Amino acid sequence: MTIATTNPATGEVVEKFAPHDDAEVQRRIAEACEAARTLGETSFSQRAAWMHATADLLDSEIDSTAAMITLEMGKPIRQARAEVVKCVKSIRFYADNAEAFLSPQHLADPSTVSASAAGTVWQPLGVVLAVMPWNYPLWQVIRFAAPALMAGNAGLLKHAPNVPQSALYLDELFTRGGYPDGSLRSLLVESSEVAAVIEDRRVKAVTLTGSESAGRAVGATAGRQLKKAVLELGGSxxxxxxxxxxxxxxxxxxxxxxxxxxxxxxxxxxxxxxxxxxxxxxxxxxxxxxxxxxxxxxxxxxxxxxxxxxxxxxxxxxxxxxxxxxxxxxxxxxxxxxxxxxxxxxxxxxxxxxxxxxxxxxxxxxxxxxxxxxxxxxxxxxxxxxxxxxxxxxxxxxxxxxxxxxxxxxxxxxxxxxxxxxxxPELPFGGIKDSGYGRELAAEGIREFCNLKTVWKA
Structure with a gap:
């Protein structure tokens, strides 16, 4: 597999990128683990401040980022700018709403379960792998990353091989906004290496947007490891x-x-x-x-x-x-x-x-x-x-x-x-049948990669 930016308007290879070797992959997974530990101990207000700073950065770079998207996958430049604007909106949406979406719930009458207090809390899972496609190089990633990071998770991104510049841009975006190093780490690897990353015990869940065949492969691997998966696949x-x-x-x-x-x-x-x-x-x-x-x-x-x-x-x-x-x-x-x-x-x-x-x-x-x-x-x-x-x-x-x-x-x-x-961002998104399972966006999307923990007190 070649990891390269190839201009679809001309067929010209613009730039090639060396894949990450196993040592680099292991280093990046370790960075994501460390970031997840740190994020799990931070407050919603701190994460929201970093998220707003990230949105401001992206907002200031709309034109250059849109040009990068168009160069890599060929969408009209007006639509590329609209994609970036949508990403900014989604980042700010989760910065403003994540805490409410994940607020603890208390049983109105805990005596019914023989307790003085009872309810539920949402807690992050840890490191989540995102396997993403080329057709919306930023939006597909942001609609996973913004809720995942606001929940206190860290992310690993295996992007499509024809949008490496977009992958590397995202690799730095949240860190530039103030998030701890490793909060979102890109892996420039072949598709054949995805299974090994899912099987790594440090990776707690996986989400994929892509083809039906890719979804079956990722879902099967996650299932064997008893790990949560969200799959957004094809549509007609x-x-x-x-x-x-x-x-x-x-x-x-x-x-x-x-x-x-x-x-x-x-x-x-x-x-x-x-x-x-x-x-x-x-x-x-x-x-x-x-x-x-x-x-x-x-x-x-x-x-x-x-x-x-x-x-x-x-x-x-x-x-x-x-x-x-x-x-x-x-x-x-x-x-x-x-x-x-x-x-x-x-x-x-x-x-x-x-x-x-x-x-x-x-x-x-x-x-x-x-x-x-x-x-x-x-x-x-x-x-x-x-x-x-x-x-x-x-x-x-x-x-x-x-x-x-x-x-x-x-x-x-x-x-x-x-x-x-x-x-x-305000409405849940996902399909049924061969279009996959699970939901992205809205409250349902941020909760997909959280543990709903029951708390009971005598």
Whole structure:
């Protein structure tokens, strides 16, 4: 495996990085252990002060950090800046709310358990390993690190091999904000070395955002060690449009949902399930808006869609489209990679899908939309639930009773009504089925890596 920054817009290798050898890995795990001991003895107010200082640092470095993200994985620079701003918000959110989320709870009538006092306290586990992907190089890490560190844990970060500059930036960020050395330590190692880190008795838990296969491997290793794991895996989210919907708004948001981050988002709308009464109108609006997008240099402020992050990623997306077309799918937009440097793929719309096509079952991690025509809400939910994934979903309707019905019947970790699925620090985030288990963000996210300890006093 090569650990390197490769510009997806040109295919040029910008800089290579030497992997950490075993001695360096052991040193960094030891540093994280020492930091965890220190953090466990500090107050929430002290940790919050460091966290706010970290947020201020990141806020002052938005432009340079965004440029680094775009260079490493190719997202449009406007979206890269928005990612950094979101990280700042999340850091401040946990600085301000962690103590309340982890406050002790007291039994109102302890005599019912023959005690003078009884209740629960939350305590940190220690060192937590985070295995993170390239598609949101800062946000994916911050949404783990901010709550984990505010709870008093320390973190080890095994980042994706194509975003080493982001990994090393994060390695120093919290320390620069005042946190003890080792509070978040990056490990520049191959994926094959992750199991050994999980098996290390000094590591108490693991969280992973990534592919289904990676989740199965990490979950199995953690299970054998009886260690807590949180897994946020793939998604093939449905975007359902019913007759009462505002079609102009729905089609505009549908485009943003499908091509945000160049289409490389687990929670992006990928399967557009449209009621037959509005199918033709919606598809015309949607296809026109997809065709109007500007594909180009991600450093350019006017670019809507940049390159995919890797050559192999583009090949995977192209393979799904080619398979569908060969089996009879209609190509309404896009469908072939341009003849230019870099790993670009155009916004693409497919219709006339059948169950033998791979794209019906597999996640399209790029700007490719699958469109389905349905006759009623039951058919919409059947198609929505037919994949193995269950991350999020979006429903467009102005019928409140219909809202309630879809919320009850969609198999997903979230349902967004008349809006695009987005992760917020204030709301728990995660999926079901092959999209993983556990929750990030909100109070539920900070509690995942804490011990809920019962306290009973005679």
């Amino acid at each position: 989210d449905p975007f359902i449009v019913m007759p009462s919907a505002d079609l102009d708004a729905a089609s505009t948001v549908a485009v943003a949902a499908r091509v945000s981050n160049n289409g490389q988002s687990c929670i992006a709308g990928k399967r557009f399930i449209i009621h037959t009464e509005v199918y033709e109108e919606f598809v015309d609006l949607f296809t026109d808006k997809m065709n109007d997008l500007v594909v180009g240099d991600p450093m350019n402020e006017s670019t809507d869609v940049g390159p995919l992050s890797t050559e192999s990623g583009r090949a995977a997306v192209s393979g799904l489209v080619d398979d569908a077309v060969a089996k009879g799918a209609q190509l309404l937009a896009g469908g072939s990679a341009p003849d230019r440097p870099g790993w670009y793929y155009p916004p693409t719309v497919l219709a006339g899908l059948t169950d033998d096509m791979r794209i019906v079952r597999e996640e399209a991690f790029g700007p490719v939309a699958s469109v389905y025509r349905v006759g009623n809400r039951d058919e919409a939910v059947r198609i929505a639930n037919q994949t193995a994934f269950g991350l999020s979903s979006s429903v467009w309707s102005n019928d409140d009773a219909e809202h309630d019905w879809f919320v009850r019947n969609l198999e997903a970790g979230a349902v967004f009504l008349n809006g695009m699925t987005v992760s917020y």
